[in-house]
Amino acid sequence: MSTIGVGIVGCGFVGRGAHVPAFSSIEGAQLVAVADADPKRLGKVQKKYPLKTAYQDYAELVKDPDIQAVVVSLPTPLHAKASLAAIQAGKHVLCEMPLAANLEDADRLLAAAEKAGVILMPSLNFRFTPNYVRAKAMIDQGVVGRPSSAIYREFISARDLADQWPAGSWMWKLADSGGPLYTLCVWSIDLLRWLFQTEIVEVHSAVKYSPLEKLGGTLGYDAAATVRLANGVVGSLQYSGNVTRVSSTSRLEVVGDSNCLLDATWNDKLTVFGDDPAKTEWNVGEPGPRMWGHQQMDEYFVRCIQQGQTPSITPQDGRRAMEVALQIVQGTK
Ligand SMILES: NC(=O)c1ccc[n+]([C@@H]2O[C@H](COP(=O)([O-])OP(=O)(O)OC[C@H]3O[C@@H](n4cnc5c(N)ncnc54)[C@H](O)[C@@H]3O)[C@@H](O)[C@H]2O)c1
Structure with a gap:
């Protein structure tokens, strides 16, 4: 099965604490790059994990051709803009919850993912x-x-x-x-x-x-x-x-x-x-990022992409x- 290149946008509490370690150890996934506006946070991740690169501007990460899936773990008000950029670049998206700060932004996201035919999975761990x-x-x-x-x-x-x-x-x-x-x-x-x-x-x-x-x-x-x-x-x-x-x-x-x-x-x-x-x-x-289910969820996201399967966790679940x-x-x- 093909390896899925992953980029993580936002290296804070849940990005660096759960998704980075999770995707680093999922068979069939490769954590290619991370993005964060804070260079110190980028440095910490780069020191510990073998990434191809790290970006301060997530707009560059979503265009990276080695990345097929983007995890958005930015502060909630930034989810919609970053997820839309990833969707428009043709990437599958695992977006942290809440999907957006308001329903109007969430609706824009849902519509864009449907139109692009990519997965938009809410992070309901x-x-x-x-x-x-x-x-x-x-x-x-x-x-x-x-x-x-x-x-x-x-x-x-x-x-x-x-x-x-x-x-x-x-x-x-x-x-x-x-x-x-x-x-x-x-x-x-x-x-x-x-x-x-x-x-x-x-x-x-x-x-x-x-x-x-x-x-x-x-x-x-x-x-x-x-x-x-x-x-x-x-x-x-x-x-x-x-x-x-x-x-x-x-x-x-x-x-x-x-x-x-x-x-x-x-x-x-x-x-x-x-x-x-x-x-x-x-x-x-269970230990580490399996404790609250993040790793199991991230694994499921990767398997859905690899198998061309629609996740049972739908964007509508996140919206509801x-x-x-x-x-x-x-x-x-
Ligand atoms: N699934 C879970 O268990 C879980 C747990 C906590 C938080 N969350 C959700 O995850 C999201 C992030 O929460 P958090 O606690 O990790 O936040 P955080 O504040 O700890 O981290 C956010 C990160 O985004 C970076 N950032 C901010 N603006 C940026 C920009 N414009 N470009 C690039 N990077 C930028 C910050 O430097 C920081 O590293 C929130 O939506 C939150 O609701 C989910």
């Missing part, structure tokens, strides 16, 4: 996170019976958020990027749609932002959303970017009419609580997660 993959298989096998409720809680420490995206970062600019809640809730919205293979048909929410002067001016957020899925499942989504490190958590619980509760915590732990006091636990953790995220952020009036 929760579909490959080891304990969510196992949870979905167990739900499909009927472990919880007919699902009735799903509760997802994602509490991230305000300090960790400020370390990743210091004050002044694109992340905190509500008007430009949509802000931290919009950015960070898209994966769990898609998780519910994917787990139950159905659509979210109703959204209610309450949201509060709290400027965090002690962290230099980042933005704390708290939100609770209730959603209804087309199969009747009631979803409860809780987000906070205001907690301390010790109270950080990421937890999915699914309840159904078998009286069992399926609990997926972080990226590795899975527990089934039944009627008797004994519970069954699995640890399905954005749409629901925007409804959550708006809050119920």
